[in-house]
Amino acid sequence: MKIEIVENNVVLVNSSNKNFEIHPLWLRERAKTEDLVDRHNDQRLYDPSQLDQTIKIKKASMNNGHLNIEFTDGVKFEYKINNLLYEIDKKEPLEKIVMWNSDLNKKPTAAYKTNIFETKAMYDVLQDFYRYGFVIFKNVPLEDNYIVKFANSIGTIRPTNFGESFSVKSVPEPNDLAYTSIALTPHTDNPYRKPIPCIQLLHCLENEVKGGFSTLVDGFSVSEYLRKNHNDLFKMLTKTKVRFRFVDKTIILENWGELIELDENNKVKQIRYSTRLDYVPALDKKELEKFYEARKLIASLYTSSKFEIKFRLEKGDLLMMDNHRLLHGRTSYDVSEGKRYLKGCYIDHDSTEGKLRHLERKFGLKWKK
């Protein structure tokens, strides 16, 4: 894609699938002279809806990656062409994600360092996170609440009724099965919340038991497999809204959603799955038959050796995973063998996306394809 000038006053975008003239007003409202935007925060000092709708380009020229425009209202501005192309082109944090199954031979990992959050290494880690939906940081300090510091160094922690962070260990009166030693089949966390937590962090502080292996599944990969091989069942899961519910002594949380949610382009946007908490509505019997068939199939795929990876979290490992894309679980363990203690918390997607863009700007980097 490139920008061209025709006849001194028309700016064109040329690409393989769309050629069009840029509206002069679109450019004008992106002019950032000192009297138009606040230099401390880049925000507009005027309401662009009040600009002359019939504004035109008086003069345009290009040199060295810059586009110089003079508008008919007298405003002149020099644009960076890369910034304009970014806006025209880019919608997602990464161009391409990598869907994976249990053939994934190298888990994305990162060596943790105290000041990693502002480094180029962090930029690479976050790209891996968007590519694979997860990343494991190694050797994160074993202070009990370090995860809170960690989360707040990427963005802002999202507290819930479990607290700012929560302790994953076996307790006598658990208000969630995570706080027991039984196996947890692959699930997404908290589909009953509004909004559903975006990213989960799990920091392993103690792991002395033989069991308690962690499992991960790429829900997008399973969804695409279903779309391709069992399209009618795939459709059933994309159109049935299920109620998810959490109940304890102080609160009842509920939210509805599809097991596979599609966006307006039919791309998988988010998956939800929790066998502990799902309540499908009392649909027509025939429809429910189909739903149950679809749910049984997706359950078997989520737990199959084709899609599930299984590994041990070591002391100091911090797993960061996209809760809208990946499912996680654990195998059971025996509390008499020793301690197993993880600390967990949530952050939102805007934390990681925002950090990515910031690091990209800071290091003058291009997003990798």
Ligand SMILES: O=C(O)CCC(=O)C(=O)O
């Ligand atoms: O014990 C584990 O490894 C994971 C527990 C879990 O699913 C969670 O904390 O969300």
Ligand SMILES: [Fe+2]
């Ligand atoms: Fe969980």
